[in-house]
Amino acid sequence: MSIYDNELAIDCILLAGRIMMESGAETYRVEDTMLRMAHSQNMENSQSYVTPTGIIFSLGRTQPTRITSISTRVTDLHKIALVNNVSRKLTSHIITLEQAYDELQKIQKTNYFLPILLQVLAASIASSCFIILFNGSWLDVPAVFVAGGVGLYVVTIVHAKTRVKFFSEFLAALVIGIIAFLAVKFEVGQDLDRIIIGGVMPLVPGLLMTNAVRDLMAGHFMAGIGKGVEAFLTAFAIGAGIALVLSF
Amino acid sequence: MEIFIQLGLSFVATACFGVIFNAPIKAIPWCGIVGALGWTIYSLLSQNGVYEVHASFLGAFVVAIVAHIYARSFRVPMIVFSVSGIIPLVPGGIAYNAMRHIVEVDYLTGMEYGMRAFLISGAIAMGLVFAEVMMQLMFRFMNRGRTSIQSFVKEKKATKLK
Incomplete structure (x- = not known):
């Protein structure tokens, strides 16, 4: 050799x-x-x-x-x-x-990602499905359709511009909260809580959470804790964005 | 009827998550099936009075087992199927309620919801890990059986040639 x-x-x-x-x-x-x-x-x-x-x-x-x-x-x-x-x-x-x-x-x-519009559409559809799965009403579907799509769009665009993950997630959650609030105010939707829950589902750090626990179980404590902290920060950013809207 | 709506919607939702996570296009419908199975088991159990933590554990367990089987047959990493499969089980609503109560300075209720969300996500992770370990043991056992038979056949052939 x-x-x-x-x-x-x-x-x-x-x-x-x-x-x-x-x-x-x-x-x-x-x-x-x-x-x-x-x-x-x-x-x-x-x-x-x-x-x-x-x-x-x-x-x-x-x-x-x-x-x-x-x-x-x-x-x-x-x-x-x-x-x-x-x-x-x-x-x-x-x-x-x-x-x-x-x-x-x-x-x-190579960039293997599907076009951003397709991803946004997928996020919209996924959010709409979740609101029905979580016992929401069909009347809220239009509002959550918009909220889910816009949320993912904001997170992608802001992340590409600023490269700060925490900030982009915070901003996306804020926008989702505002959309839900406006939808309820102008009587397009009814249930503020469920619209927000459906809207933030595409941002949830599901991959990070499962990977963190699996790495911990495999004995990679550094990696597990690191990823766990990343997942926690993401959840915290989403929570902070929503909390800001709710506190008004 | 209700269960078919739930099946269909969870299938569509999980497949859409496959698109967001950029799963290989061929695998996306199968991601949907994994998620639909997990969610249906979770919702059936929790409607019939099983505690939500146990229901989440079993849902994640089924997700991981089905994902493992698909991963073996499609020859892609298991993560492709399991990541989008567990998304419907994630306690988004409970975590939201926890935060909402904390914002409204109702810390006690907020902590209660937070604890529930924490336990459920722990149960999901445990379900995934348990299923993976079990499948690994099973496959190792099966492989060992096969190789021993193969070696047996080889030995037989070798003796015949002599």
């Missing part, structure tokens, strides 16, 4: 870990995937240490060790599935290391 091969392997494995972590995969699964990829390349002594904000990966005693930092975290299940696919192919020796690295680079550059 030459130095070049080692460098390529470490780049490839780190990139895979980084894409998975940035797309919101569980920490223990990222570690597992990285080690599997390394073992398939006959690197038995490799070690990986994954946290939500950075990855440290080493190939062994006399080999290089590399760090990569992770600054953004979104929920992108498509990328996780794609990286998983590449690692599966690499570990069963269907593709070589060079091909895997090329594929991973392509995955990292």
Whole structure:
């Protein structure tokens, strides 16, 4: 195994870990995937240490060790599935290391998200369904349709502009609260509480919460607590935005 | 009739969450099925007088088991199915009520609601983890059985060749 091969392997494995972590995969699964990829390349002594904000990966005693930092975290299940696919192919020796690295680079550059309008529409429909599931009345559906869609739109746009997650969620919750308040005031909707609950459902940190507990159970206490704090901050931001509207 | 409306709506809602979380397009309808099953079990149980924490636990348990089966058959990570599947079970309404009472300076009721939300989300997480551990044990057991049979067959062939 030459130095070049080692460098390529470490780049490839780190990139895979980084894409998975940035797309919101569980920490223990990222570690597992990285080690599997390394073992398939006959690197038995490799070690990986994954946290939500950075990855440290080493190939062994006399080999290089590399760090990569992770600054953004979104929920992108498509990328996780794609990286998983590449690692599966690499570990069963269907593709070589060079091909895997090329594929991973392509995955990292491509934006797999569906158009924002489709996402907003999905959020609207999901919110409307939830208000009926939570025993709301069909009369509130138009108001919650608007509130859910606008909420997701605000969170996406503000996050793209400011890069502060807490602030974008706070603002989105505030907008949802105002829409619900106006809807009740102008008698488009009836039940303020249920409109707000339905509207904030697309913002709920469901992925973070489940990942936090699963990482804790897998023994990754740093990652579990980190993600738990992120989930708590998100919930707190939503709560603060709604509370501001309710307190008037 | 009521149950079919619930099934359909929870299917649509969970599939929409699949779109928001950007699940692979082929997997989105299956995400919907996972969520609909979880929600239907939760709502059936809680309508028949089961305590909400236990109902959430069982709902999440079913979500995780179905997600695991789909993940095995589609060869994608389990997270694709389980994340959108548990969204209908998340106690959004109770958490909202907790905050609303705290804003209205009714701390006692607020704490009560907050505790309920905390317990339910803990139950969901426990359900997911329990199901995952159980499925892993089961698959390991099944695989062990198969490999031992295969090795048995191999040995037989080897002896025949000798």
